[in-house]
Amino acid sequence: MQSLIPDFEYRLKLERLKIGSESIEVECLKSLDETIDALFSYLERGGNPALLEELCPYFGVVWPSARALSEFLVEQSDIELKNARVLEVGCGLAIPSMIASRLGAIVTAADFHPEVEKFLSKNLERNRLRNIRYVSLDWTNRAFAEEERYDLVIGSDILYEKTHPVSVARAVSSWVKPHGTVIIADPARPYLQQFVDQMRDLGFSAQTDTRRADGKDIFLLIFRN
Ligand SMILES: C[S@@+](CC[C@H](N)C(=O)[O-])C[C@H]1O[C@@H](n2cnc3c(N)ncnc32)[C@H](O)[C@@H]1O
Structure with missing residues (x-):
């Protein structure tokens, strides 16, 4: 599937999690709020601000x-x-x-x-x-x-x-x-x-x-x- 936001750059960080005896390392969003703001500006520039709801990056942090x-x-x-x-x-x-x-x-x-x-x-x-x-x-x-x-x-x-x-x-x-x-x-x-x-x-x-x-x-x- 073609990306709806092909050149949007997520700012990322690495998070290390200790879950019981298991260790997991994930690349995730540096900040959810900053990503939402940046994505909104990106979509606005492209004339698609309404896409923010569909593309809201809630997926990208460890809740x-x-x-x-x-x-x-x-x-x-x-x-x-x-x-x-x-x-x-x-x-x-x-x-x-x-x-x-x-x-x-x-x-x-x-x-x-x-x-x-x-x-x-x-x-x-x-x-x-x-x-x-x-x-x-x-x-x-x-x-x-x-x-x-x-x-x-x-x-x-x-x-x-x-x-x-x-x-x-x-x-x-x-x-x-x-x-x-x-x-x-x-x-x-x-x-x-x-x-x-x-x-x-x-x-x-x-x-x-x-x-x-x-x-x-x-x-x-x-x-x-
Ligand atoms: C608050 S985040 C939680 C993500 C993850 N489960 C966690 O706890 O770290 C909500 C997740 O639900 C997904 N989601 C929302 N509506 C959905 C739908 N209709 N079908 C499938 N996934 C959906 C979002 O894309 C997002 O990844």
Whole structure:
């Protein structure tokens, strides 16, 4: 696919993360706010300021929820990750995907932002991870169907807009196997309860865990059907 912002230059930095006993190094945005400002100016110069919403670079930073979900995956012992098929929805920099892969899962990372694949492939190379597949996937696209569903569907900080509770619940519930697990990490955003209610309506029971990451309380919702 041709880039919508071919000569926009992201200012980047390297971040080293320690997740339990695992170490990950990712290239990420130096500053989210500065990138948004720079991207807005770039799009305005090209006469396309309205594209900012579509191209907003939320994917490019390590959100506390991603860290909390990754730590949870390392520490938990209830869910067998070795050889499990895992799908990460709205993956951004895909830290939980990298951790799941290190723990032996067969991982598909997915996002709808056109720049995610480029960042991911560089970061996979940097961490010598080869067994993560990337798919460009909008969670409002109900047509995405795989022959086999996933044992585990994960996502972090993906409930930040009004439409997300319904669309994310419909998507993850259709992509997880019967008797599979969905884990969503969220920093108590206003739409979290609505998402939990949606998942219950779709037949899932919920268990909650909390943990601190980067000075924030993060909720981990574990759903089973
Ligand atoms: C706040 S960021 C979180 C990124 C990553 N999960 C993390 O916690 O570091 C939200 C992510 O959801 C993605 N996203 C938003 N709407 C989406 C949609 N409709 N389909 C797929 N991904 C979407 C964004 O591109 C972005 O990567």
